[in-house]
Amino acid sequence: MKKLIGWYHRLLTRLMVATVAILVIPVTLQIISRYTALIPSWIWTEELSRFLFIWMVMLGAMIGIREHSHFEVDVWPELSARANALLRIVSYAFVLVFALVFIWWGIEFVRFGWDQLSELAELPMPYIFIAWPLAGVTWVIFVGESFVADWRVLRAPPG
Amino acid sequence: MSAALSPGMAALALFGVFFVLLVARVPVAFALGLACLPILVLEPRLSPMTLFNETFKAYNAFILLAVPFFLLTANLMNVGGITDRLVRLSRTMVGHFPGALAQINVLLSVFFAGISGSSTADAASQSKIFIEAQVKEGYGLSFSIAITAVSAVLAVIIPPSILMIVWGGVISTSIGALYLAGIIPGLLIALAQMVTVHVYSKIYHYPVYPRSTLREFFVAAWQSLPALFTPFIIVGGILLGWFTPTESAAIAVIYAALLSIFIYREMDLRHLHEACAETGRLASVALFCVGTASAFGWLLAYYQIPRALLENVTSWGLGPIGVGFFIAFAFLVVGCFLDAIPAIIIVGTTLQPLAASVHMHPVHFAIIGIVALAFGLVTPPYGLCLMISCAVAKVPLKFALKDTMIMLVPMLLMLAAIIVWPEIPLFLPRLISPDFLK
Numbered sequence: 001m002k003k004l005i006g007w008y009h010r011l012l013t014r015l016m017v018a019t020v021a022i023l024v025i026p027v028t029l030q031i032i033s034r035y036t037a038l039i040p041s042w043i044w045t046e047e048l049s050r051f052l053f054i055w056m057v058m059l060g061a062m063i064g065i066r067e068h069s070h071f072e073v074d075v076w077p078e079l080s081a082r083a084n085a086l087l088r089i090v091s092y093a094f095v096l097v098f099a100l101v102f103i104w105w106g107i108e109f110v111r112f113g114w115d116q117l118s119e120l121a122e123l124p125m126p127y128i129f130i131a132w133p134l135a136g137v138t139w140v141i142f143v144g145e146s147f148v149a150d151w152r153v154l155r156a157p158p159g
Numbered sequence: 160m161s162a163a164l165s166p167g168m169a170a171l172a173l174f175g176v177f178f179v180l181l182v183a184r185v186p187v188a189f190a191l192g193l194a195c196l197p198i199l200v201l202e203p204r205l206s207p208m209t210l211f212n213e214t215f216k217a218y219n220a221f222i223l224l225a226v227p228f229f230l231l232t233a234n235l236m237n238v239g240g241i242t243d244r245l246v247r248l249s250r251t252m253v254g255h256f257p258g259a260l261a262q263i264n265v266l267l268s269v270f271f272a273g274i275s276g277s278s279t280a281d282a283a284s285q286s287k288i289f290i291e292a293q294v295k296e297g298y299g300l301s302f303s304i305a306i307t308a309v310s311a312v313l314a315v316i317i318p319p320s321i322l323m324i325v326w327g328g329v330i331s332t333s334i335g336a337l338y339l340a341g342i343i344p345g346l347l348i349a350l351a352q353m354v355t356v357h358v359y360s361k362i363y364h365y366p367v368y369p370r371s372t373l374r375e376f377f378v379a380a381w382q383s384l385p386a387l388f389t390p391f392i393i394v395g396g397i398l399l400g401w402f403t404p405t406e407s408a409a410i411a412v413i414y415a416a417l418l419s420i421f422i423y424r425e426m427d428l429r430h431l432h433e434a435c436a437e438t439g440r441l442a443s444v445a446l447f448c449v450g451t452a453s454a455f456g457w458l459l460a461y462y463q464i465p466r467a468l469l470e471n472v473t474s475w476g477l478g479p480i481g482v483g484f485f486i487a488f489a490f491l492v493v494g495c496f497l498d499a500i501p502a503i504i505i506v507g508t509t510l511q512p513l514a515a516s517v518h519m520h521p522v523h524f525a526i527i528g529i530v531a532l533a534f535g536l537v538t539p540p541y542g543l544c545l546m547i548s549c550a551v552a553k554v555p556l557k558f559a560l561k562d563t564m565i566m567l568v569p570m571l572l573m574l575a576a577i578i579v580w581p582e583i584p585l586f587l588p589r590l591i592s593p594d595f596l597k
Contacts, residue, residue: 013436013439016436016439016440016443017432017435017436017439019439020227020231020435020436020438020439020442021431021435023224023227023228024228024231024409024412024413027224027228027405027406027409028409028413030406031402031406031409031410046221049221049224050218050219050220050221050224053218053223053224053227054215054218054219056227056439056442056443057218057442057443057446057447057450058218058443058447059439059443060439060440060442060443060444060446060447061188061443061444061447063440064186064440064443064444064447067440069440069444070186070187070188070189070444070447070448071186071187071188071444071445071448071498071541071543071546072184072185072186072187073181073184073187073496073540073541074184074540074556075181075182075540076184078555087183087184088184090183090184091180091183091184091185091186094180094183094185094189094190094193095185095186095189097193098189098192098193101192101196101207101210105206105207105208105210105211106211108208109208109211112208128215129211129215132211132214132215
């Protein structure tokens with residue numbers, strides 16, 4: 001199970017790296033096409049870069065939960081490992097609520113955009129909107145994994 | 160408009176839930192989103208779909224692309240050998256001052272700020288370079304962390320700057336003018352930091368390097384020249400109308416990549432992959448927060464909470480300077496709890512009418528806000544740069560708090576000077592491109 005989640009995590013990371021690497025290309029094309037006749041001025045370069053960007057943000061937000069890299073405000077003094085685990089269970093319970101919201105209304109969000117095409121490149125919008133419910137599902141998986149780990153810390157004999 | 164909830168109730172629900180969740184250590188981005196939920200469910204005219212529409216709208220903004228681009232520029236500089244050369248140049252310039260390595264730390268931040276527009280990237284890379292090295296040479300750990308973190312804030316004050324691009328996009332101010340306006344305040348704050356380092360070094364007898372020869376300086380300058388050219392390409396290109404601010408960030412990426420591959424020849428595919436992964440990680444968690452903050456800000460506006468909050472302030476009858484200090488104070492307080500981009504979206508738009516009511520120049524208003532928010536990057540509990548530096552040094556945030564606060568005092572004096580004398584930010588844009596100020 002852990003292996004499977006690790007594999008999924010790596011897959012998401014690769015995809016995110018790809019979006020970052022590709023992102024520069026349409027913006028560059030946009031500038032070049034304005035000044036030279038080398039390539040036609042494709043109007044959808046701007047839209048394409050925006051859509052890659054949305055996917056980058058959502059993919060990064062997904063893996064951020066497993067890597068614990070989402071920024072937190074820490075007002076607590078230094079806590080013991082057990083107290084930390086307990087607090088993380090509480091905070092990730094709230095993340096779980098948010099994840100379920102993303103799944104439940106995210107599906108509605110995708111349905112709402114089912115027949116929409118993007119304005120310029122006429123890409124089907126569900127390709128974009130699907131990132132939201134996917135983020136919800138991914139968070140549920142990662143939060144679940146974190147729960148198990150923290151639960152073990154809590155159950156372990158103190159000392 | 161007949162909302163089911165009164166503005167007061169809505170404000171209480173939004174801020175109440177948000178703060179409770181923060182204390183429970185829920186990630187800020189999720190706390191902002193979750194704080195919207197009760198209202199979205201309770202208010203009959205709204206539904207949680209608002210959360211999706213607002214986050215989508217936020218991410219679908221071309222202007223925010225500047226964030227990953229500037230981070231990528233910074234990461235490419237680090238893996239591609241640009242940073243190393245700038246360190247060498249800084250060494251020949253300030254190495255013979257007391258507290259040499261710390262002075263180099265500040266000066267490198269100035270150079271870095273002129274190429275990258277991201278303070279978090281600056282903090283992340285310079286913490287790795289300087290903190291350990293400084294401690295080895297006998298500097299205090301807390302001092303080393305603090306000076307690295309506070310000098311990192313220069314990156315968003317000296318152009319190019321992510322915050323200025325976002326500010327210009329959200330509050331419709333000329334980004335070209337903001338870039339020019341940020342130069343003098345940024346250099347003044349850097350000067351204040353160097354003076355601080357000097358005083359520290361005199362008290363604690365921090366080490367000095369032997370003075371570099373003029374020849375060494377010229378060699379280092381020559382090697383760094385292509386990198387130092389970046390800010391002129393970016394700012395110049397925008398002023399001349401060659402490219403938009405977001406495009407200029409992409410230009411910075413390409414320029415940094417070309418330098419690393421062809422001039423300095425230190426980058427390979429593995430480095431490139433690392434730089435992209437690092438960029439994606441940091442950019443996306445920062446930007447995800449912008450989405451939920453936009454939903455939060457949208458709800459504040461829906462209930463006209465900002466207007467209710469500001470009604471009192473308008474009746475105080477403050478003059479331009481009073482309003483300036485109030486704005487700085489508001490941004491400083493908000494900066495303690497929020498990242499700068501969401502703060503611009505939520506608070507910048509709120510304060511704009513107040514600034515306009517005393518005929519404060521929009522560029523002056525922007526610089527006050529951006530400098531105050533930049534300081535927010537090192538103020539606890541949510542000071543990203545300080546958090547990053549402490550994380551690199553593997554100590555809790557409060558460890559470096561005292562020195563950070565001491566270093567903030569001269570910086571705050573500079574902010575006060577910027578408020579009292581609008582000429583400090585407005586001089587350069589007036590001189591170079593008066594058209595942008597209209």
